[in-house]
Amino acid sequence: MSHDHPHDHLQQARPAVAPTRDGSLPLRVGIGGPVGSGKTALIAAVCAALHRRWSIGVITNDIYTTEDADRLRADAVLADDRIVAVRTGCCPHTAVRDDVTANRDAFEGMLETHPDLDLVLFESGGDNLTLTWSQALVDHEVFVLDVAGGDDVPRKGGPGVSGSDLLVINKTDLAPYVGADLSLMATDAARVRGGGDTLLVSLVSSDGARDVSRWLDRRLASRSVDRAPGRGAATTAGGSPPPVNASTGDLPPLPWAEIRP
Ligand SMILES: Nc1nc2c(ncn2[C@@H]2O[C@H](COP(=O)(O)OP(=O)(O)O)[C@@H](O)[C@H]2O)c(=O)[nH]1
Ligand SMILES: [Mg+2]
Numbered sequence: 001m002s003h004d005h006p007h008d009h010l011q012q013a014r015p016a017v018a019p020t021r022d023g024s025l026p027l028r029v030g031i032g033g034p035v036g037s038g039k040t041a042l043i044a045a046v047c048a049a050l051h052r053r054w055s056i057g058v059i060t061n062d063i064y065t066t067e068d069a070d071r072l073r074a075d076a077v078l079a080d081d082r083i084v085a086v087r088t089g090c091c092p093h094t095a096v097r098d099d100v101t102a103n104r105d106a107f108e109g110m111l112e113t114h115p116d117l118d119l120v121l122f123e124s125g126g127d128n129l130t131l132t133w134s135q136a137l138v139d140h141e142v143f144v145l146d147v148a149g150g151d152d153v154p155r156k157g158g159p160g161v162s163g164s165d166l167l168v169i170n171k172t173d174l175a176p177y178v179g180a181d182l183s184l185m186a187t188d189a190a191r192v193r194g195g196g197d198t199l200l201v202s203l204v205s206s207d208g209a210r211d212v213s214r215w216l217d218r219r220l221a222s223r224s225v226d227r228a229p230g231r232g233a234a235t236t237a238g239g240s241p242p243p244v245n246a247s248t249g250d251l252p253p254l255p256w257a258e259i260r261p
Helices: 038-052 068-072 090-098 102-113 159-163 172-178 182-192 210-224
Strands: 029-034 056-062 083-087 119-125 140-146 166-171 196-199
Touching: 029 182, 029 210, 038 056, 038 068, 038 119, 038 140, 038 166, 038 210, 056 068, 056 090, 068 083, 083 102, 090 102, 090 119, 102 119, 119 166, 140 159, 159 172, 159 182, 166 182, 182 196, 196 210
Parallel strands: 029 119, 029 140, 056 083, 056 119, 140 166, 166 196
Antiparallel strands: none
């Protein structure tokens, strides 16, 4: 897909790291990747898996519509006021990297309503492989590819594929139908990412987001011990901290929600 601006993203200096990265605010995670790769489906599944353990908010970026947020609300993955849509009105890359004001405003507004937030997921539908995030906006970047996009995509690299904190290769269920070689995708991903975390998933299965949820849960659990009293420590419905296996950091069994077709 074409843009009407020069592609000089990689040359631009990243903004200074914001002082919010000290653990006193919610963990902020950007979910990026090509349109249709399954970002909204992943967010819905992760919220369904983790919302009883952690206080979660979602901020979606669409160019002209609020469709992603509307879908998450329709799926009732979180209370409506925990899902906020930013209408970027421009290339989505810009709103999460170059001028993050609208996203920061949405984040701060949500934090006023829900001061106990542990995790805020930002979705941005980059229309190609070049999406990156401002470090002033997010602490971690997750990049979502799908196998139907071609099993050569991991090999081609790009900042999202090679530099994200977690690469999710989604829709493994479609591999037989599109002739995608999953082991090739995994091997290429490991090579271009220098061993960085990669997970192959299929969100049509009821526990398809389990590994991604564990990945996030481990980061949340390790932060919560450092956070100020009165906020940040995740609570269950009963108000006590959730049990996490101290030696492995593993989640206890969770009710994994089905993704709606
Ligand atoms: N077969 C299959 N379809 C999926 C999977 N994950 C998502 N989808 C579907 O792919 C389409 C695009 O997903 P969506 O989450 O909207 O993608 P986004 O544009 O990246 O947010 C939707 O119709 C989803 O139901 C998966 O693992 N397998
Ligand atoms: Mg989406």
